[in-house]
Amino acid sequence: MEYAILFYETAEANAHRNHPEKSAAYWGAWGAYVTAVQESGISKSGQGLQSPSTATTVRLRGGKRQVQDGPVADAKEQLAGFFIIDVPDLDTALAWAARSPAASDAAVEVRPVLPPPS
Amino acid sequence: MSGAGPDIAAVRAAAEAAARNAYGRLLAYLAATTRNIASAEDALSDAFASALATWPASGIPDKPEAWLLVAAKRRFLDGVRHARVRDAAEPALALMADDIAQTAEFPDARLKLMFVCAHPAIDEAARTPLMLQTVLGLDAARIASAFLVAPSAMSQRLVRAKTKIKDAGIAFEVPDASELGARLESVLAAIYTAFTCGWDDLASDANTALDVEAIWLGQVLASLLPLEAEVHGLLALMRHCHARRRARRDAAGAFVPLDAQDTTLWDKDEIARAEETLQRAARLQRPGRYQLEAAIQSVHAGRAATGRTEWRALSLLYAALAELAPTLGVRVGQAAVEGRVQGPQAGLQLLDLLHDAEKQNYQPYWAVRAHLLRAAGETGGARDAFRRAMGLADDPAIRAYLAAQRDA
Numbered sequence: 001m002e003y004a005i006l007f008y009e010t011a012e013a014n015a016h017r018n019h020p021e022k023s024a025a026y027w028g029a030w031g032a033y034v035t036a037v038q039e040s041g042i043s044k045s046g047q048g049l050q051s052p053s054t055a056t057t058v059r060l061r062g063g064k065r066q067v068q069d070g071p072v073a074d075a076k077e078q079l080a081g082f083f084i085i086d087v088p089d090l091d092t093a094l095a096w097a098a099r100s101p102a103a104s105d106a107a108v109e110v111r112p113v114l115p116p117p118s
Numbered sequence: 119m120s121g122a123g124p125d126i127a128a129v130r131a132a133a134e135a136a137a138r139n140a141y142g143r144l145l146a147y148l149a150a151t152t153r154n155i156a157s158a159e160d161a162l163s164d165a166f167a168s169a170l171a172t173w174p175a176s177g178i179p180d181k182p183e184a185w186l187l188v189a190a191k192r193r194f195l196d197g198v199r200h201a202r203v204r205d206a207a208e209p210a211l212a213l214m215a216d217d218i219a220q221t222a223e224f225p226d227a228r229l230k231l232m233f234v235c236a237h238p239a240i241d242e243a244a245r246t247p248l249m250l251q252t253v254l255g256l257d258a259a260r261i262a263s264a265f266l267v268a269p270s271a272m273s274q275r276l277v278r279a280k281t282k283i284k285d286a287g288i289a290f291e292v293p294d295a296s297e298l299g300a301r302l303e304s305v306l307a308a309i310y311t312a313f314t315c316g317w318d319d320l321a322s323d324a325n326t327a328l329d330v331e332a333i334w335l336g337q338v339l340a341s342l343l344p345l346e347a348e349v350h351g352l353l354a355l356m357r358h359c360h361a362r363r364r365a366r367r368d369a370a371g372a373f374v375p376l377d378a379q380d381t382t383l384w385d386k387d388e389i390a391r392a393e394e395t396l397q398r399a400a401r402l403q404r405p406g407r408y409q410l411e412a413a414i415q416s417v418h419a420g421r422a423a424t425g426r427t428e429w430r431a432l433s434l435l436y437a438a439l440a441e442l443a444p445t446l447g448v449r450v451g452q453a454a455v456e457g458r459v460q461g462p463q464a465g466l467q468l469l470d471l472l473h474d475a476e477k478q479n480y481q482p483y484w485a486v487r488a489h490l491l492r493a494a495g496e497t498g499g500a501r502d503a504f505r506r507a508m509g510l511a512d513d514p515a516i517r518a519y520l521a522a523q524r525d526a
Contacts, residue, residue, distance in 0.1 A: 028508070029508065029521070032517075033508075033509045035505060035509050036509025039506065040479050090268055090271060091267055094266050094267065094268065098266055099509065099510055101514070101517070104513075
């Protein structure tokens with residue numbers, strides 16, 4: 001069964017990406033995790049996302065376009081990347097979610113992917 | 119921290135322990151009488167909640183079981199419960215009230231309940247959670263977190279198991295001698311699962327950790343089956359590991375591996391209890407898997423007195439254990455020990471015997487492999503293995519430790 005595992009990150013952790021002292025640990029942990037997912041053969045796809053400040057949000061209200069700088073919600077924990085994995089069950093998906101560096105920083109959401117329309 | 123702080127915590131812990139002890143005994147008795155765990159839980163849950171809420175302040179009553187029972191009956195008379203549930207549980211409650219009034223010693227059905235929870239007809243993934251919920255009164259949400267399972271899925275699993283027990287008419291009885299060995303094995307496995315779950319949860323508070331609950335279950339079981347060597351073996355194993363809980367992190371919160379732990383941080387009293395328990399097991403002269411694992415931990419504990427680890431003794435014990443219980447964890451542990459005794463190549467050869475599918479996502483395999491490769495001078499391979507172990511670690515402290523090892 002396919003699940004999306006969505007990695008949420010705090011602004012503090014996100015800032016470690018370019019931090020002179022902390023970026024090595026940040027990328028080391030994520031690189032190791034991504035390798036482990038890929039080596040296990042469960043990954044269908046996945047991407048990391050650039051910082052929430054680079055996001056642009058579009059809404060259409062009453063026929064009017066509203067375009068905003070920034071992500072959809074001004075939340076403390078922002079989407080930072082995702083994997084689509086193919087694993088036997090939710091328990092296995094949760095085990096992979098728990099291994100990601102995001103689990104101890106902010107949160108990881110696990111959701112089944114919609115099956116293709118029949 | 120104020121002087122009263124630890125006392126209050128201790129009082130609260132004692133009250134909670136008493137409440138859970140009484141709850142487990144009452145629930146076991148009620149479930150064994152009605153064969154209906156769910157309705158027994160319904161009958162007792164409010165009373166249990168108010169015991170947890172009031173005993174820390176009011177003190178533990180003289181007869182905790184009687185107190186809980188009176189509270190449960192009062193809730194029933196208040197009519198708060200569904201009529202169907204009341205009909206099912208009321209006769210049992212009345213019966214219990216008589217038993218409590220007539221006997222000083224309340225009959226302990228928890229052993230029967232444990233055998234029911236670990237019955238072969240019950241889904242293996244539900245056995246430990248069911249035992250934690252019924253015998254110890256832990257709530258489903260906490261159990262779900264400990265097992266890294268969705269709370270809704272855990273609740274369903276528990277409900278399904280209780281329905282199965284009721285519908286299939288699984289008997290609340292202690293198996294007779296011919297069956298006891300095999301049935302006891304699954305009870306021990308369920309308790310050990312609870313322990314390792316709590317043990318892996320390095321970051322959790324020492325007083326609420328599941329490993330402490332598992333030790334408690336082990337103590338209950340040992341008191342009810344004093345002549346079963348493996349019960350004491352398991353209890354000794356859990357106590358030895360638990361004695362080192364404080365030494366597994368340094369002051370900064372960093373992970374400290376066993377052979378680098380400061381032995382002055384080990385709990386000497388707990389080690390003494392573990393040794394005493396292991397000796398009790400040995401006197402029964404029926405060796406087994408848990409006794410061997412406890413003996414391995416006993417050798418590690420010996421470092422506190424001698425300052426060195428007796429690797430050859432560990433090698434012999436692991437060989438016997440791998441013969442008896444060749445689990446993935448045991449075989450990886452054996453490879454680590456043989457890497458010390460016979461050299462890294464011997465350890466790596468043992469690791470090569472493991473199946474790919476089994477080991478590829480098993481974090482300890484990659485960690486041991488990394489250490490062995492480094493000891494063998496294969497630095498490139500060691501780095502890759504440390505990285506793989508890092509990617510499979512779900513504890514940030516262990517991840518950081520492995521990163522430091524990789525870069526060392």
